[in-house]
Amino acid sequence: MVKSSLISIQDLRxxxxxxxxxxxxxxxxxxxxGEIVGLIGESGSGKSLTARAVxxxxxxxxxxSGKIFYxxxxxLAVNPKEHRHLLGSGIGMIFQDYRGSFTPFIKIGNQMIxxxxxxxxxxxxxxxxxxxxxxxxxxxxxxxVYDSYSFQLSGGQVQRAAIAMSLALKPDLIICDxxxxxxxxxxxxxxxxxxxxxxxxxxxxxxxxxxxxxxxxKRTDRMYVMNQGEIVEEGLPEQIRCHHKHPYTKKLCSCLxxxxxKKSIQKKRAYSV
Amino acid sequence: xxxxxxxxxxxxxxxxxxxKHISLTVSDGESIGIVGESGSGKSTLARILLGLxxxxxxxxxxxxxxxxxxxxxxxxxxxxxxxxxxxxxxxTLNPKLPIWKSLLEPLDNYKEFSPSFLEQGLTKLxxxxxLLEIVGLxxxxxxxxxxxxxxxxxxxxxxxxxxxxxxxxxxxDEPTASLDxxxxxxxxxxxxxxxxxxxxxxxxxxxDIRAVAYLCERMIVLKEGxxxxxxxxxxxxxxxxxxxxxxxxxxxxxx
Numbered sequence: 389m390v391k392s393s394l395i396s397i398q399d400l401r402x403x404x405x406x407x408x409x410x411x412x413x414x415x416x417x418x419x420x421x422g423e424i425v426g427l428i429g430e431s432g433s434g435k436s437l438t439a440r441a442v443x444x445x446x447x448x449x450x451x452x453s454g455k456i457f458y459x460x461x462x463x464l465a466v467n468p469k470e471h472r473h474l475l476g477s478g479i480g481m482i483f484q485d486y487r488g489s490f491t492p493f494i495k496i497g498n499q500m501i502x503x504x505x506x507x508x509x510x511x512x513x514x515x516x517x518x519x520x521x522x523x524x525x526x527x528x529x530x531x532x533v534y535d536s537y538s539f540q541l542s543g544g545q546v547q548r549a550a551i552a553m554s555l556a557l558k559p560d561l562i563i564c565d566x567x568x569x570x571x572x573x574x575x576x577x578x579x580x581x582x583x584x585x586x587x588x589x590x591x592x593x594x595x596x597x598x599x600x601x602x603x604x605x606k607r608t609d610r611m612y613v614m615n616q617g618e619i620v621e622e623g624l625p626e627q628i629r630c631h632h633k634h635p636y637t638k639k640l641c642s643c644l645x646x647x648x649x650k651k652s653i654q655k656k657r658a659y660s661v
Numbered sequence: 662x663x664x665x666x667x668x669x670x671x672x673x674x675x676x677x678x679x680x681k682h683i684s685l686t687v688s689d690g691e692s693i694g695i696v697g698e699s700g701s702g703k704s705t706l707a708r709i710l711l712g713l714x715x716x717x718x719x720x721x722x723x724x725x726x727x728x729x730x731x732x733x734x735x736x737x738x739x740x741x742x743x744x745x746x747x748x749x750x751x752x753t754l755n756p757k758l759p760i761w762k763s764l765l766e767p768l769d770n771y772k773e774f775s776p777s778f779l780e781q782g783l784t785k786l787x788x789x790x791x792l793l794e795i796v797g798l799x800x801x802x803x804x805x806x807x808x809x810x811x812x813x814x815x816x817x818x819x820x821x822x823x824x825x826x827x828x829x830x831x832x833x834d835e836p837t838a839s840l841d842x843x844x845x846x847x848x849x850x851x852x853x854x855x856x857x858x859x860x861x862x863x864x865x866x867x868x869d870i871r872a873v874a875y876l877c878e879r880m881i882v883l884k885e886g887x888x889x890x891x892x893x894x895x896x897x898x899x900x901x902x903x904x905x906x907x908x909x910x911x912x913x914x915x916x
Contacts, residue, residue: 430841431812543699572698572868577912599841602871602915643846645871647914650898 393457394560394593395419395442395479400454402437402446411450412437412617419561424587424594426604426625428640429614435597438614439563443481444471459560477507480554482547484566489550490538496549497534504556522552526582544575548582555586565597580607601644605629613637663689663862664710664830669719671705671886679705681886682719689829692856692863694873696909697883703866706883707834710864711745712736723830741771744823748835750815753822754807760818761789761803767826776827796821796851813844817851824855830862837872849875870913882906 400415412434419425429435440446442456442463456463458478463471483489490499500519501512508515516534523530526548538546547567554562564583568576584607587594598604604611605625613621613628615636621628632638664687671680679702687693697703708714709721712730721728728739744767747753754763765785768774775781778795779788790800796817807815816836823831833852837845853876856863867873873880874894882890882905890903897910 430843573870573909573912574698601842602913605915639843643843644915645846645849645875647871647874647910648894648897 392421393418394421394423394459396455396457397438397442398455398457400438400441400452400456402434402441403451403453405449405451410617415454415614415617415619417612417619419593419595421560422587422591422593423610424583424596424608426608426611427595427597427614428599428601428604428611430599432616433614434617435614436565439481439565439595439597442563443475443479444468477557478559479561479563480551480557480559481563481565482550482554482567484569486543486546486550486570487538489546489553492537492539494537495534496536496538496541500534500553500556503553507557518556519552522556523549525555525586526552527578528552542575543571544579547571547575547579551579551582551586555590558590559592561593561595563595563597566599567596568603569598569600601629601640613640663687663724664864665720665722667720667722669706669709669716669721671702671709671714671716671718679886680709683883683888685881685888685891687862687864689862690856690860691879692865692877694870694877694880695864695866695883696868696870696873696880698868700885701883702886703868703883704834707745707832707864707866710830710832711743712739741774741826742828743830743832744826744828745832745834746816746819746823746836748838750812750819751807753819754815756807758806759803760793760805760807760810761786763807764789764792764803764818764822764825767822771826774826776825778827792821792825793818795824795855797847811844812840813848816840816844816848820848820851820855824859824861827859828861830864831856832864832866834866835868836865838867838869845872846875852876870909882909 397415397417401413402411403409404411415438427435427438441452446452452464458474461474463474466474490496497519501515504515504518520530520534523533528545528548533541533545533549541549568579571579583594596604596608608625611623611625611628612619613636620634621632621637628637629641632641666683666685669680669683670678672678683706695703695706705714709716712728715730723739726735730736765788768788779791786803789803793800793802798814798817810818837848840848849872852863865873865876877894879893881888882903884905890906892899892902
């Protein structure tokens with residue numbers, strides 16, 4: 389089903405040493421090149437832990453076992469320096485809390501230059517022109533955002549600037565962890581539209597972590613459902629919504645609020661007339 | 662007509678006008694949704710309705726009485742009949758008080774009032790247990806502290822607290838925004854059921870039109886302080902909808 393695998397997570401298991409508790413187990417997940425994959429579940433289901441394991445952002449008292457192959461290399465087995473080299477520019481991550489993405493006392497532009505120059509050898513001016521281009525690509529007023537501090541921008545703008553920053557490093561995979569949760573509907577939609585746009589343009593893959601089944605259903609190629617640290621179901625959005633097998637997926641789908649259907653309203657009208 | 666808003670405008674500073682000439686009538690027992698993106702003036706409207714925010718232009722009357730934030734004695738009577746639920750249930754509850762004490766704060770404040778669902782002569786703990794029961798929480802919860810409760814449970818406690826005074830108007834400001842999908846539906850079901858039982862008016866502020874469509878009969882759309890659209894739920898796909906409403910509907914629809 390997966391054409392050519394970009395990242396493959398095999399039997400991932402995370403245990404907390406202090407609490408002696410298994411946090412997630414038997415997580416198998418695969419993302420192909422150019423694919424957009426949804427990982428859905430409720431709070432505490434282990435979605436974010438899975439993403440953090442890939443980025444090696446877990447706190448030190450958590451023990452990780454299993455394998456995560458990124459372009460054929462097991463990212464859990466390499467040393468930190470190689471890991472930085474491998475992932476630093478290969479995988480970008482965007483978090484829910486957009487206020488934490490940028491330091492408040494350094495201008496966005498300078499932070500972007502710093503990040504770009506950490507991964508690529510180039511002069512400040514070259515980095516600046518890349519930064520301005522990617523900001524422009526995300527539909528932002530590039531000069532204004534470049535010279536702003538993060539608190540001078542709206543949530544949607546900061547979130548787009550964060551995507552721009554990860555884009556500047558030409559990633560193969562962007563992990564979006566509840567990217568639109570803190571934004572209102574319309575700015576969330578716009579951010580998601582830009583994600584679609586850059587995916588078409590650069591051919592990168594996206595892992596969309598969300599609790600919003602409707603969002604995943606509309607925006608992803610394939611999705612995984614996670615509950616209590618395990619992946620309980622996997623399939624095409626259509627399958628998950630209409631032909632689910634697992635009771636938890638069923639429960640989730642039953643909670644999916646929908647707008648009144650167009651047809652039923654028209655019918656009601658016909659009767660009342 | 663219980664709540665009548667006429668030509669209400671609110672200016673924060675010279676350049677920031679939060680509300681522009683809002684006129685709205687809400688009848689008793691109605692549930693109405695207020696939708697708009699951040700900065701559209703939803704919360705300002707809610708704060709004015711609760712008498713938390715002064716306003717200069719326009720008028721807000723509830724059951725024939727004008728709501729004036731500076732008049733303390735009439736506000737006290739008014740606030741008994743109007744309660745609010747906030748998005749952030751964590752900061753609604755005092756972390757240092759056990760749940761039962763938080764629950765009984767409104768009743769302690771209005772000692773002269775005894776709600777119809779509580780029999781006379783109950784002890785404080787029995788009252789708290791009864792309130793917990795109404796919102797579907799385990800009785801044993803009364804002795805716990807807010808940190809020991811999940812987000813959904815805390816939101817239930819704040820609902821219990823709000824309805825303990827039997828308000829005739831309940832203002833909900835994004836009560837489900839920070840909750841999981843399954844919990845969100847439970848809270849909406851609870852609100853719907855409570856409304857059916859008590860026939861209170863619900864003003865539901867949200868940017869999630871799907872939640873509004875579930876709970877409310879009517880919906881108004883705010884954009885940059887202006888009321889751009891107002892319609893009954895059945896007319897949601899009508900061609901007269903404002904382009905902005907259409908965009909919101911498109912974003913929220915699943916198929």
